Every structure is written in structure tokens, then in C-alpha cells.
Amino acid sequence: MATTERTLAEPYRIKTVEPITMTTREEREKAIREAGYNTFLLPSKLCYIDLLTDSGTSAMSDNQWAHMMMGDEAYAGAKSFDLLKEAVEEVYGFPYVVPTHQGRGAEHLISQILIRPGTHVPGNMYFTTTRFHQEQAGATFHDVIIDEAHDPQFEHPFKGNVDLAKFQKLIDDVGAENIAYINVALTVNLAGGQPVSMENIRAVRKMCDDNGIIMWSDATRLAENAFFIQEREEGYADTSCAEIVKEQLSYFDGLTMSGKKDCLVNIGGFLAMRDEDILVKARELVVVYEGMPSYGGLAGRDLEAMAVGLREATDDAYLAHRVGQVRFLGELLREAGVPIVEPIGGHAVFLDAAEFLPHIPQDQYPAQALAAELFVESGVRSMERGNVSAGRDADGNNRNPALELVRLTIPRRVYTDRHMEIVARAVIDLCAKRDQITGLKFVYEPPSLRFFTSRFEPIA
Numbered sequence: 001m002a003t004t005e006r007t008l009a010e011p012y013r014i015k016t017v018e019p020i021t022m023t024t025r026e027e028r029e030k031a032i033r034e035a036g037y038n039t040f041l042l043p044s045k046l047c048y049i050d051l052l053t054d055s056g057t058s059a060m061s062d063n064q065w066a067h068m069m070m071g072d073e074a075y076a077g078a079k080s081f082d083l084l085k086e087a088v089e090e091v092y093g094f095p096y097v098v099p100t101h102q103g104r105g106a107e108h109l110i111s112q113i114l115i116r117p118g119t120h121v122p123g124n125m126y127f128t129t130t131r132f133h134q135e136q137a138g139a140t141f142h143d144v145i146i147d148e149a150h151d152p153q154f155e156h157p158f159k160g161n162v163d164l165a166k167f168q169k170l171i172d173d174v175g176a177e178n179i180a181y182i183n184v185a186l187t188v189n190l191a192g193g194q195p196v197s198m199e200n201i202r203a204v205r206k207m208c209d210d211n212g213i214i215m216w217s218d219a220t221r222l223a224e225n226a227f228f229i230q231e232r233e234e235g236y237a238d239t240s241c242a243e244i245v246k247e248q249l250s251y252f253d254g255l256t257m258s259g260k261k262d263c264l265v266n267i268g269g270f271l272a273m274r275d276e277d278i279l280v281k282a283r284e285l286v287v288v289y290e291g292m293p294s295y296g297g298l299a300g301r302d303l304e305a306m307a308v309g310l311r312e313a314t315d316d317a318y319l320a321h322r323v324g325q326v327r328f329l330g331e332l333l334r335e336a337g338v339p340i341v342e343p344i345g346g347h348a349v350f351l352d353a354a355e356f357l358p359h360i361p362q363d364q365y366p367a368q369a370l371a372a373e374l375f376v377e378s379g380v381r382s383m384e385r386g387n388v389s390a391g392r393d394a395d396g397n398n399r400n401p402a403l404e405l406v407r408l409t410i411p412r413r414v415y416t417d418r419h420m421e422i423v424a425r426a427v428i429d430l431c432a433k434r435d436q437i438t439g440l441k442f443v444y445e446p447p448s449l450r451f452f453t454s455r456f457e458p459i460a
């Protein structure tokens with residue numbers, strides 16, 4: 001959809017509003033200094049338009065709020081769990097579900113269940129928390145995404161696809177019996193919100209069947225993935241996103257879910273699976289780390305909101321608007337010559353910071369510097385997704401990923417297209433004076449998941 005053709009209005013009307021206010025440049029300069037040039041450490045009240053993340057930032061519907069009042073807060077056997085179980089079975093097709101407080105709670109449990117120390121986990125690009133839990137359980141992560149995903153400019157309709165040859169090579173190198181499972185993310189966050197095709201999912205399933213490998217999904221943005229299949233894959237134009245969601249998942253043995261994205265809730269997650277042995281182990285572990293198997297760290301009202309939200313998120317009109325709004329912002333930037341990751345993904349527009357700031361070496365964290373400066377310029381909060389996020393390897397060296405990006409992440413059902421225009425204007429204005437932006441160095445660096453809490457100062 002080109003910007004000029006954006007005729008579909010929001011498929012909802014606004015019933016509750018939350019005021020936001022603009023700050024002065026001086027206030028923002030002080031705030032970013034105090035936050036150690038890390039946008040994660042900024043107070044949200046100073047962020048005029050907050051595009052840090054699409055996680056837990058959705059606006060809930062009237063129906064979700066109504067269900068919040070109906071949460072069954074019993075410690076055990078709450079009916080809210082039954083509602084979630086029914087929704088997961090009906091919409092996703094999995095008979096068993098174990099709630100967790102959010103996605104990484106589910107990642108922790110499945111990593112502990114399926115990984116033996118010394119085994120291997122392939123995936124279509126790493127995700128920070130996912131890889132952390134896999135490594136903590138003793139596995140080695142292997143990136144088996146297609147090469148194109150590491151090239152920000154490469155146009156590919158399904159840039160999140162698994163490279164079957166890379167997967168096969170790993171099987172040949174380490175032996176199928178040493179592969180704990182393959183983890184396929186729908187869509188791929190760090191590649192730019194890029195989708196995986198149904199054809200690719202089927203082909204991975206076949207390789208898993210041929211080799212006796214468990215096929216798991218990080219299904220965090222599975223509804224957005226379904227939208228891209230409907231839009232781009234032959235044979236799916238007349239299939240509803242709800243049907244595509246179900247078909248996609250029919251090939252998997254189970255999934256981890258961060259409900260904070262495509263279940264449209266502010267908190268929540270779960271594991272879903274077909275295998276009873278995995279269910280039993282998940283129930284054994286969930287009571288240690290999260291709570292009873294019927295609530296997993298959540299309130300009954302959270303389970304209710306998630307059960308309703310996961311249905312709403314598969315609606316065709318909602319998804320067309322959702323992905324359309326992300327694209328609207330991306331196209332405004334592209335038209336102005338701002339370097340962005342192509343094609344524009346499902347949940348965010350990613351600025352190519354390496355291209356934006358060619359004068360800043362990667363070890364001076366250009367994406368981190370760009371996110372900080374965008375906030376000072378405009379009050380728009382974004383997130384670094386490059387060298388800082390990738391962390392250090394076993395030898396203590398920066399991983400220097402091929403993608404050095406800043407993510408403008410669009411919360412679901414929260415901002416209007418007018419907000420998107422303001423964001424585009426801010427980025428375009430900053431692009432015109434990019435030469436003035438300088439690199440950063442660490443003044444505090446935590447040992448893991450450093451991007452959340454690290455602090456920096458400018459290199460003079």
C-alpha cells in the first residue's frame with residue numbers, strides 16, 4: 001500500500017485517551033544524559049511518541065476490559081484458565097497450554113525441558129532472551145536464516161525463511177540426535193519483522209520428520225506472519241488470516257508465546273504443545289518458577305484478556321490496518337531517502353544506522369547514538385538493535401552483527417497515522433544533520449542482556 005493510497009481508517013474508534021505532552025530540547029538533553037544515552041532508561045513521561053517496543057504496549061479492546069472484570073482469581077482451578085485453554089485450542093490448534101508471566105518465562109521452561117547440555121538449537125536468527133535461555137541451559141545456538149536476512153537492502157518476500165541447506169549442514173555436522181529442537185520465529189524480530197512462508201514451514205517440517213527433530217515456534221508475532229502469507233504467498237489471497245494462523249501452527253510440535261505482542265495484552269505468555277510428556281514437564285517446572293499450572297504468574301484477569309486478545313489479533317481488518325500503518329511510516333521515510341530495512345516488516349520500521357551514520361565505527365555503537373539523538377531531536381523513543389543488543393562472544397569481543405539498526409516499533413492500536421507523520425518528519429530532519437552525531441562508549445556494561453541497562457557517554 002503506497003502512502004498516498006492509505007485510505008483505510010483505523011478499524012476501531014477511540015473510547016479512552018491517555019494524554020501525552022511534548023518536552024523542550026533542554027529537558028530531553030538532560031534526560032538522555034541522565035539515562036546514560038540508553039533509551040531503555042528514559043522515563044516514559046518524557047517520551048512524546050514512544051516507539052521503544054510493541055511489547056505490552058497495545059491498547060486493549062472494550063471486550064478485553066470487560067473480561068478483566070470477570071477474571072477468576074482463585075489460586076487453583078480458575079475458570080479463566082479454561083477460557084484461555086479453549087482459545088488456544090480453537091485459534092492455534094494446540095490441546096495443551098501452560099501460562100507464564102511473559103514470553104521469556106516460556107522460553108526458560110522449554111529450554112530447560114528440551115535442552116541437554118552440549119546440544120544444539122538452530123533458529124531463524126537469534127533473539128536476545130531466547131538465545132540467553134538456550135545458552136543458559138547448555139545449548140549452542142546456530143543461525144540458520146537465509147543469508148538475505150542479514151542484508152538490510154535485499155528485497156525478499158519471506159526474508160525470515162529458514163535456509164534448508166544450513167539446517168541440513170548442521171544436522172550433518174553435529175548429528176540429528178544432538179539437535180535439541182529447531183526454533184522457528186514467526187515473524188523474525190531482529191531481521192526487521194520479516195515473515196516466514198508456509199512453503200518454508202512445510203519444508204522445515206519435512207526435514208524435522210525425516211530426522212526426528214522437534215519443531216518449535218517462537219510464535220510471538222504469528223498473526224502478522226499470517227498477514228504476509230495472505231498478501232504474498234500464492235494460493236492464500238482468499239484465505240483468512242485466522243485460517244492461515246491455524247495452518248502455520250499445524251506443522252509445529254509446540255510454541256512459546258509472548259502474549260504482549262500478538263495476544264494484544266499488557267502482560268502474559270504461554271507454552272502450547274501437543275505432547276503430553278512435554279506438558280507434564282512444563283507443569284513440573286512452572287510451579288517452581290512461575291506459579292500454579294493454571295495461572296503461571298498471571299492474574300485471572302490477565303488470562304481472560306489474553307484469551308480475548310489472541311482472537312482479535314487474527315482479524316483480517318485489524319491486521320491490514322496494523323501492518324499498513326507500519327508500512328505507512330516506512331514509506332514516508334523511504335520516499336525521503338532515509339535508509340531503512342527492506343521490505344518493511346510487520347511490527348516496526350528499522351533504520352539502517354550503519355548507512356545513516358557511516359562516519360561512526362560499529363564499536364562506537366552508531367545505532368545506540370542514533371536512538372539517543374532521535375529522542376533529543378523529537379521526543380520519539382526508539383530502540384537500538386545492533387552491536388549493543390548482540391552482546392559479546394565467548395572471548396569477550398563485540399559480536400559486530402551485520403545489521404546495525406534502530407527500531408521504530410509501533411504499538412498496536414495506540415497511535416494514529418498523524419503520529420506516524422510526526423515521527424517521519426523527526427527522522428527526516430535528523431537525517432539532514434546526521435554529520436553532527438558522534439559515537440558512544442560504555443561507562444557501565446552488565447554481563448548479559450547488556451542493552452537493557454547499560455550506560456554510555458559520547459566520544460568527544
Ligand SMILES: Cc1ncc(COP(=O)(O)O)c(C=O)c1O
Pocket residue numbers: 055102103104105127129130185189218220257258259260268269
Ligand atoms: C521474537 C521474540 N521472542 C521472544 C520475546 C520474549 O518475550 P517477552 O518480552 O514477553 O519476555 C520477544 C520480546 O521480548 C520477542 O520479540
Ligand SMILES: N[C@@H](Cc1ccc(O)cc1)C(=O)O
Pocket residue numbers: 052053054055128129189258389409451
Ligand atoms: N520482545 C520485546 C521486548 C524486548 C526488547 C528487547 C529485547 O532484546 C528483549 C525483549 C521487543 O522486542 O521489543
